[in-house]
Amino acid sequence: MIRNLIFDWSGTLADDLAGVLHATNGVLVHHGRVALSREEFRAVFRLPYTEFYKEMLPDACIETVKEIYMAHFPADSAAVPLLPHAREFLQYAAATGRRIVLLSSAPEEHFEAQARANGVRDFFEDAFCGVVDKREGIRLLLEKHEMAAEETAFIGDMRHDMESAHSAGVLSIATCTGYDSAVVLMQAHPDVLVPDLSRLPRLLGGWHVQLANHGHHFPVATVGALITNHRDEVLLLRTHKWSHRWGIPGGKIKRGESCETALRREVLEETGLALGEVTFVMVQDCVEPPEFMRSAHFLLLNYTARCLESLPQVVLNDEAEAFQWLPWADAMRMELNIPTRVLMEEMERRGLAPTQVVGALQP
Template sequence: MIRNLIFDWSGTLADDLAAVLTATNGVLGHHGRAVMDREEFRRLFRLPYTEFYQDVLPGISLESVKEQYMKHFPSDHSVVPMLPFAREFLEFGVATGRRMVVMSSAPEEHVRAQAEANGVTHFFEAIWGGIIDKRIAVHELLAEMKMRPEDTAFVGDMRHDIDAGKAGGVLSVAVATGYESVALLMESVPDVVLPDLSKLSLLLGGALPVATVGALIFDSKGKVLLVRTHKWQNRWGIAGGKIRRGESAMDALHRETMEETGLEIGDVELVMVQDCIEPEEFESSAHFVLLNYTATVVGDDDIEVTLNDEAEEFCWVLMEEALNMDLNKPTRWLIEEVAQKKR
């Protein structure tokens, strides 16, 4: 079973081709060379990038190339979006307990800035950037991260990524979303070729139950906070979300509550654990293990709920009023359990 995933960044997870072309043309222009259009760049560019620049800028030092490249790369890293299905796969990877790292030839500061701008940094245990030869670095990464080759896949969009996977003795997965065509990728004979990351979860399989946390939050008047979300067919429920790898359930509860409501909570108590297998109300097929708590608002004199984009609205109601609302089933069962214990 594949438990570890090494991802290339550019063209595999992020669409940075336009930004890279801008920086490359800045380097070429600085040295008096003709700039390239998108198709010419894709045809000529290859990894290791040192060989590409030796071809297009013979006699120019790598230090000069790096200096001009960094100078001309767009300073706004939010212009580099995630590729379609990338975020969905990363969420799948976390949900199924995979360990994920990035190994990229792009400057590490660029990869980190782009990951931060796209809100995906937390998915990765490590980010290795500025790698010239991945065929060598893959051995260092496997050893440092204590990843067994037989449990690992290297996912990339260029022949060099496939070669690196083969050098490391891991499963090599090519995706046709980036810098090189399928015809070029096939020259390195990848173990698997995929049109995009939407099919990678099918290849890996083994979806495991997703552990989540949520709290029934009380204010000083005994009212509870409910949020309405499209994920549960616009039914009312409690704030909460998935536990990240390496994160305790309690830390996840405080983080998710803050992210979804802007509230700090205290007096946290575990109430129940619910199996939630293929819930008919949820927006997609799922198997959750729900860790349900009660909690109280910290700083109750001035409550200000700030919802993120996962919820449409919120309300504070008494528990008996809540039971008359259109609740999702796990929330209804939680409130009924809490009400029973308070009797």
């Protein structure tokens, strides 16, 4: 059963060929070459793009090429629409409980802007962008997200996508909506070849398939901490995973990892902060949280923790978009996700809020 879907972006979900052609011709003309027509470009372009430019411009510096390319790519993200059936297939994948991740050579800023302009960014659990060689990138992706190759498919529109899928042992699905023709795609021997994404729901079991918790038939154990600094301010993060609401850092417990070890690791990965003493507060049974980006059932082990640094420097990874240190009262007025509000209200009820603890110590 295919539980995980890895998507390419350009030519698979997004119709950005016009913009890519314009930017590529900007690079070629800058180096004294003749601009390519749409048909000429599709005939010669290939991935990894470094090999394409090495052939077209053997003496050019790849870093210079990237700068010129970015300067010529159209600035209007709304000008890059989704391909037909792309939105519907993403909706199908999410509705049937599949995990959805992106693996693309497109620059991160292009994907983020285009995906948000088209209203589909929240479908993706993670996005690996700017990947030169997807054969290496797909292995890193599978390892990071602990995806079993036999339960995973890579959907792309180019021969390199199929070669990458084969190298990782995942199902290769080619769609004839993008850069490579069906003839070229067949040279890479895809497991499945479809004219467009509309054909895939039937091949993946139809709408009656429900893969609760991404194939797990049990809740996923997670940890999270409400972190305070030396001023008793609390740290809140905003993330697309929770519908852009504010919450606390945390994540899944890995096999063989203690809860506290998982907590310290997740906080360090997501914020760059080292924790001092941690204190367990409660467990939340979080079944199908309406704000979360996909179907899920979590057991949330909630803690409080103190920063080791007196002047903590928060460094976010790609799981959050923003952070704030706030006094308790201000934090309670934020648009919090439900589990974070439940935790903070429980802390208030038990007299564990920083202001309550400080007040209790005063004469």
